[in-house]
Amino acid sequence: MIELTRRATFSASHYYWNEAWSAEKNEQVFGRCANRNGHGHNYTLEVTVAGEPDPVTGFVVDLKWLKDVIEREVLSAYDHRHLNLEVPEFAKAIPTTENIAIAAWKRLAPAVSAAHGARLSRVRVYETPEIFAEYRGEA
Amino acid sequence: MLSASHRLHSDALSEAENQAAYGKCNNPHGHGHNYTVEVLTRGPIHPETGMVIDLVALDEVLRTKVLDRFDHTNLNLDPLFVNRVPTTENLCRAVFELLKDALPAGELEYVRVEETENNFFQCGGE
Numbered sequence: 001m002i003e004l005t006r007r008a009t010f011s012a013s014h015y016y017w018n019e020a021w022s023a024e025k026n027e028q029v030f031g032r033c034a035n036r037n038g039h040g041h042n043y044t045l046e047v048t049v050a051g052e053p054d055p056v057t058g059f060v061v062d063l064k065w066l067k068d069v070i071e072r073e074v075l076s077a078y079d080h081r082h083l084n085l086e087v088p089e090f091a092k093a094i095p096t097t098e099n100i101a102i103a104a105w106k107r108l109a110p111a112v113s114a115a116h117g118a119r120l121s122r123v124r125v126y127e128t129p130e131i132f133a134e135y136r137g138e139a
Numbered sequence: 140m141l142s143a144s145h146r147l148h149s150d151a152l153s154e155a156e157n158q159a160a161y162g163k164c165n166n167p168h169g170h171g172h173n174y175t176v177e178v179l180t181r182g183p184i185h186p187e188t189g190m191v192i193d194l195v196a197l198d199e200v201l202r203t204k205v206l207d208r209f210d211h212t213n214l215n216l217d218p219l220f221v222n223r224v225p226t227t228e229n230l231c232r233a234v235f236e237l238l239k240d241a242l243p244a245g246e247l248e249y250v251r252v253e254e255t256e257n258n259f260f261q262c263g264g265e
Contacts, residue, residue: 002228003261056151057160058226063258064162 003121004060005048008070010079013040014095017084038082043100044126045074047108051118061118073107097133101125105135141206144171145214145225169213174227175259176205176234177251180242192246204237227254231262239264 015038016030026034033039047070051060077087083095089103105123112120126132146169147161157165164170178201182191209217214225219233235250249263 001262002231004228005259005261007257007259053226053228053232056149058147058149058224058229059160060228060260062160067257 001050002053002060003048003050004063004066004118005046005122006063006066006070008045008047008067008075009042010045010075011040011042012078012081012083013038014083014090015039016094016096018094038084041127043078044129044132045070045104046122046124046126047104047120048122048124049112049118050121061112061115065115066112069108069111073111074104077107078104097125097127097131098135100127101133101135105137109137141174141176141210142171143174143209143212143214144169145220146170147224147226149224169215172254174230175253176201177253178238179248179251180246181248182246192242197242200238200241204241205234208237227252227258227260228262231260235262235264 015036016033017026017036018029021029047066049061049066053060078100081087083090083100087095087103089106090099093099093103101123104125105120108123109120112118120137122134122136124132124134146166147164148157149160152160178197180192180197184191209230214220214230217225220229223229231250231252234252235247238250239247247264249261251259251261253259
């Protein structure tokens with residue numbers, strides 16, 4: 001079994017805010033991330049698929065195909081967007097790095113599982129070079 | 140780091156099929172990458188040395204088994220790739236096999252090969 005990972009970047013803005021809490025509590029829990037004007041990141045997305053290399057082509061999956069899937073399912077919705085205001089899954093869920101990793105997985109999993117016998121095995125989202133969240137699906 | 144050239148082409152496919160499967164990677168004169176090879180070993184910390192593995196020894200294994208063999212070469216001309224397309228998946232597996240035999244049993248956890256800044260491949264013992 002080989003794991004193949006494709007990296008992509010997207011630039012997006014967001015803020016952290018829980019509507020069920022008071023302004024004070026939001027500011028206390030989320031600090032500067034609670035600023036409703038938002039702030040931004042250059043996110044790095046790593047998408048890992050696992051499978052056996054095709055005995056003829058030597059590919060687990062065609063990287064060009066995977067690049068197109070990532071673009072179509074994730075980047076087109078997230079890149080150069082305001083996550084809270086423009087992305088449906090973050091109308092209610094706070095766009096933390098953790099929730100972005102899970103959301104990206106949910107966007108990618110149907111497309112990946114439909115093809116070639118490979119399976120989605122890991123999605124990692126870097127909010128900054130020092131912070132990332134990783135999701136491997138539910139066991 | 141390992142700088143090598145390769146061409147993705149399968150004799151089992153027609154010219155048109157090779158083009159469709161590999162695109163630019165099928166260009167007849169090949170192309171190159173600065174591959175980054177990462178080796179993860181796992182084990183207990185030896186009480187006398189405080190080390191899992193002697194890194195000098197690991198460097199030597201990597202140099203003699205992998206870099207001396209593949210660095211600044213054309214991968215397609217290596218005997219390992221006579222009947223196997225030198226995709227980075229297959230290169231990853233080949234490096235794993237070469238290192239597995241040269242390291243103490245059970246210590247090699249995985250090999251990761253980064254082909255470009257946008258993609259990398261990882262394989263471990265199956």
